[in-house]
Amino acid sequence: MDKVIRKHDFLKLLFADLKEKYHIIGPTRKGGGTSTYAYPTFDDIDRAIDLEMGYTTTMGSLKKLYFPDNEALYQYQRVGTEVELVNLRQAWDKEKVILGLHPCDISALAVLDKVFGLDQYYTDKRNKSLIIGLTCDSACSRGFCSSVNSGPDAQSGFDLLLTDIGDGYFCRSGSERGERLLSLEYFKAAAPEDIQARAKKLQKTEDELKGRFSLDEVTSALAEKYNDSLWDEFADKCYTCGACNMVCPTCTCFTINEKAKGDHSQGKRVVVWDSCHFERFAQMAGNFNLREEKKSRFKHRIYDKFHFSLVRQGKVSCVGCGRCADFCPSHIDIREAMSRL
Amino acid sequence: MENIYLPEMAVVQEIKEETPQIRTLTIKMAKKQARSVLPGQFMELTIFGSGEFPVSVAAVLNPEATLIQTTIQQVGKATRETARLTPGSKIGIRGPFGNGYPLEAMQGRNICLVTGGVGLAAARQLINYIVANRNRFGEVILLHGARTPGDLIYKDFLFNAEDAHRNNISISVTVDQPDQNWNQTIGPVTELFKKVRVEADNTVAIVCGPGKMMNNVCAGLAQMGLPDDQILLALESRMHCGMGVCGHCAVGYKKVCVDGPIFAYGEVKNNLEKLI
Ligand SMILES: Cc1cc2nc3c(=O)[nH]c(=O)nc-3n(C[C@H](O)[C@H](O)[C@H](O)COP(=O)(O)OP(=O)(O)OC[C@H]3O[C@@H](n4cnc5c(N)ncnc54)[C@H](O)[C@@H]3O)c2cc1C
Ligand code: SF4
Ligand code: SF4
Numbered sequence: 262m263d264k265v266i267r268k269h270d271f272l273k274l275l276f277a278d279l280k281e282k283y284h285i286i287g288p289t290r291k292g293g294g295t296s297t298y299a300y301p302t303f304d305d306i307d308r309a310i311d312l313e314m315g316y317t318t319t320m321g322s323l324k325k326l327y328f329p330d331n332e333a334l335y336q337y338q339r340v341g342t343e344v345e346l347v348n349l350r351q352a353w354d355k356e357k358v359i360l361g362l363h364p365c366d367i368s369a370l371a372v373l374d375k376v377f378g379l380d381q382y383y384t385d386k387r388n389k390s391l392i393i394g395l396t397c398d399s400a401c402s403r404g405f406c407s408s409v410n411s412g413p414d415a416q417s418g419f420d421l422l423l424t425d426i427g428d429g430y431f432c433r434s435g436s437e438r439g440e441r442l443l444s445l446e447y448f449k450a451a452a453p454e455d456i457q458a459r460a461k462k463l464q465k466t467e468d469e470l471k472g473r474f475s476l477d478e479v480t481s482a483l484a485e486k487y488n489d490s491l492w493d494e495f496a497d498k499c500y501t502c503g504a505c506n507m508v509c510p511t512c513t514c515f516t517i518n519e520k521a522k523g524d525h526s527q528g529k530r531v532v533v534w535d536s537c538h539f540e541r542f543a544q545m546a547g548n549f550n551l552r553e554e555k556k557s558r559f560k561h562r563i564y565d566k567f568h569f570s571l572v573r574q575g576k577v578s579c580v581g582c583g584r585c586a587d588f589c590p591s592h593i594d595i596r597e598a599m600s601r602l
Numbered sequence: 603m604e605n606i607y608l609p610e611m612a613v614v615q616e617i618k619e620e621t622p623q624i625r626t627l628t629i630k631m632a633k634k635q636a637r638s639v640l641p642g643q644f645m646e647l648t649i650f651g652s653g654e655f656p657v658s659v660a661a662v663l664n665p666e667a668t669l670i671q672t673t674i675q676q677v678g679k680a681t682r683e684t685a686r687l688t689p690g691s692k693i694g695i696r697g698p699f700g701n702g703y704p705l706e707a708m709q710g711r712n713i714c715l716v717t718g719g720v721g722l723a724a725a726r727q728l729i730n731y732i733v734a735n736r737n738r739f740g741e742v743i744l745l746h747g748a749r750t751p752g753d754l755i756y757k758d759f760l761f762n763a764e765d766a767h768r769n770n771i772s773i774s775v776t777v778d779q780p781d782q783n784w785n786q787t788i789g790p791v792t793e794l795f796k797k798v799r800v801e802a803d804n805t806v807a808i809v810c811g812p813g814k815m816m817n818n819v820c821a822g823l824a825q826m827g828l829p830d831d832q833i834l835l836a837l838e839s840r841m842h843c844g845m846g847v848c849g850h851c852a853v854g855y856k857k858v859c860v861d862g863p864i865f866a867y868g869e870v871k872n873n874l875e876k877l878i
Contacts, residue, residue: 334607337650337694344650344692348605376847381603487874514849517607517654517842519680525651530607535849542850544840551839551853551875561852561875568874569855 262434264448265455271430274447276309279358283391286326287360288316306360314361314425318401318584322510323359323366327373327386330507332532334517339526349529350382358391364412365404365582367394367419369510372570372578376513391438394419395430396462400469403583405596408474411580413466426458472596476577482602483568487560491601496556498591503536505562505585505593511578512562514542537561563598606845609648609694614687615669620755624720625684626660626673631695635667640702641728642836642864646844647672648694649687653680656841656859658724659698673723673755699844700863703728703808703834711806712740714798716819718747718791718811722755724836724863725810733769743772743798747791747815750779774798791815792822802827809867810836820867830868837863837870837877853877 266275279285287306290313293299301316303323333349370392377383397413406412415422420439423430432448434440442448506512516535521528535542538558543551552558570578579595586594616628629647639645639662648654663669676682687693713732715725725744732739748754754775759765766773774794776787787793791811800807800823807828809819816835823833839851839858851858854873856865870877 335605339650342690342692344611344694346608346611346694348608350603350605350607352603379845380606380847382605385603484874513847515842516848516850519651519653521651528651530648530654532607537849543853551877557875564854564874565852569852572855 262440262443263451263456264432264434264443265426265429265451266432266448267429270447272309272312275445278445279360282356283358284353284355285358285360286323287311288313288319303359312360314395315398316361317397317399318363318404318582318587320584320588321508322369322582322584323362324369324373324510324513326357326359327370327383328377328513328515329532330534334530334532336529337527352382352385353389356389356391357386358393360393361395361423362392362419363395363397363582364415364422365406365580366510367392367415368406368411368580369582371418372511372580373513375574392419392421394422396422396424397466398425398462400466400471401583402471403586403594403596404581405470405472405474405583406581407467407470408472408596408599409476409577409579409581413463413470424459424462426455426462429455431455431459472594472600474596474599479599479602480567480571480577483564486602487564489602491598492556492560495593495598496554496559498593499538499555499559500591501538501540501555501558502590503538504588504590506536506538507534508584508588510582510584511566511580512536537565563595566595567599607696607843609646609654609696612693612695614689614691614693616689617687620673620757621753623753624673624675624755625687626671626723626755627684627687628663628669628671629693629695631668631670633668635698637698639667639670639698639727641705641731642702642724643698643700644724644844644863645670645672645695645697646699647674647680648696649680649683650692650694652683654694654696654842655680656699656838656844658727658836658863660723660726661730662727673720673726675720697844699859701861703864705731708806709738710740712801712804713742713808714800714805714823715742715744715808716746716791716794716811716823717744717809718815718819719749719753720755721811721815721836722746724838725808726756728808729771733771736769740804741772741801742770743774745774745776745791745794745798747776747778747794747811749777751777751781751784753777772798790818792818795822795826800826800828802829805832807833808836809833823867830871831866833867835865835867835870837865 285306289311291302300320302319336347338345419435422433514535515532518531566579612631615630618626644656644658657672660673661671837858841851842848846860854875
């Protein structure tokens with residue numbers, strides 16, 4: 262179902278209605294003040310005025326909400342000869358609405374769903390999320406969603422999808438929950454001009470995207486070029502800092518750490534994000550490391566996104582958000598690797 | 603809601619010192635296992651205060667699978683802490699995980715087990731299964747190697763000629779560095795290939811040991827004419843969750859914890875990233 266809503270009604274009426282029922286998460290500007298760095302990011306939104314709906318990209322992705330970077334799993338405590346366990350994982354008490362998620366990040370949630378689908382704490386959070394997506398007003402500088410079929414339009418994974426069409430938002434429902442929302446009185450029928458305005462907006466964004474590549478060509482080239490010297494060149498530039506993994510909305514590797522008291526009487530086990538770029542990531546017994554060479558670790562990330570995921574799940578797991586290139590201290594850009602394959 | 607990372611509590615019932623570095627624990631779990639524990643599967647053990655690690659199930663001692671054995675080599679932070687366990691110690695356990703051996707496909711075949719060091723533990727439950735279902739298999743031979751005689755585990759199994767004869771299993775053992783009393787083969791486990799004849803088209807080889815040993819053994823077996831899909835490897839990559847989530851054991855498009863730990867050599871060899 263397609264409808265439109267005036268921006269004023271969106272910020273006043275819809276926001277207030279949502280706030281009554283949901284905890285609202287949306288794009289907002291953080292930092293500044295004592296930090297010289299201000300950047301849009303997803304965070305709790307109390308007042309509609311704090312929303313930055315015109316953002317291009319965020320530093321962190323939404324994955325932290327569903328896959329926290331530091332999550333205590335349980336606590337153990339020795340009591341005499343017994344050991345007591347306390348579950349420390351936390352479920353959301355209130356449903357959340359995620360406002361303003363871009364199509365690449367909507368696609369990323371589908372990747373997370375495949376990885377964490379067996380974890381009830383994860384699926385519970387996902388079931389308690391209402392996704393109100395937002396198509397991009399303009400292309401981000403390093404994104405390539407159109408090359409990996411995750412934008413600039415989205416086909417699924419949202420309850421509502423908004424497109425800024427000037428004085429209002431074009432709203433498309435993607436679920437029954439979304440349709441029910443659209444029946445509220447401040448959503449008006451979409452006129453043919455509105456549909457045209459939406460199409461025009463998406464075309465503009467698509468035209469602005471740079472460095473487009475053919476996914477079919479790239480994925481078949483990858484299968485052939487595992488031992489290409491191209492990888493030496495890229496690996497040589499990589500600092501193995503893991504920044505790309507941290508900002509990536511579909512990187513999900515983690516380590517479970519032991520946080521024990523000195524006398525082992527009490528402690529916790531905690532999930533923390535990890536990076537396949539780190540040397541000890543695939544360390545095994547007998548000084549044997551599956552990916553000892555920096556090059557093989559660099560390739561592992563690229564192949565995991567564009568080749569292994571395709572073989573395993575029939576779909577590449579990179580959603581083309583461009584964050585890895587935005588935050589790489591060595592300015593390594595996946596698009597360059599892809600175009601040179 | 604189920605917290606899939608929360609272990610079940612279990613009690614160490616008995617401890618056997620195999621070598622100064624390796625102990626076999628008999629572990630009693632409170633609850634009947636929801637799934638049966640297949641030969642080749644593994645569990646995650648938690649030593650509270652030190653960490654969690656994957657370990658092969660070496661034996662299942664009762665039909666309810668509440669009593670199991672694992673054999674642990676002390677190599678690092680958590681495994682070393684097993685040296686301090688005593689009967690009655692409480693530990694955590696999760697599992698069973700992994701695919702296990704393809705028992706159906708192995709029926710009617712000759713079985714050639716080639717193991718190194720504590721790798722024998724990963725094949726032990728399979729050996730028990732074969733003994734219990736002896737008439738479903740052809741000729742069964744076990745070739746085992748260790749660094750020194752002092753590093754040999756399961757000595758009362760390896761050197762029990764009477765049981766071996768009764769179970770119709772031929773067992774040969776070799777060590778890299780002998781002591782004065784050693785009167786058997788010396789050298790890597792591939793030395794033992796010289797002493798056996800393997801019927802290439804009707805034999806399934808089971809290989810488990812350190813990475814380098816597995817490489818050499820696979821090369822040796824291939825030389826004897828064994829096709830890649832008749833060589834089964836038990837891999838032991840580092841892993842944290844055991845359930846296909848954490849990413850540590852991913853090699854190429856395989857995940858050792860869910861696609862393995864048992865792989866046909868062909869799958870390993872043709873993987874873009876090397877698995878061993
Ligand atoms: C499916 C599977 C079955 C296994 N079965 C057995 C078994 O039956 N008996 C047994 O003794 N061991 C077995 N292992 C190996 C065992 O899990 C490791 O020795 C253990 O994880 C090391 O933990 P740690 O905390 O003591 O070592 P850490 O302090 O984490 O590391 C110490 C050393 O051990 C190495 N190491 C870390 N993780 C592994 C690993 N997964 N495999 C090998 N070396 C590792 C490190 O590289 C380092 O050199 C198995 C592993 C897997 C994946
Ligand atoms: S690999 Fe880079 S471009 Fe692809 S989803 Fe991850 S951060 Fe975005
Ligand atoms: S952000 Fe760049 S330098 Fe850092 S690990 Fe990733 S590719 Fe390497």
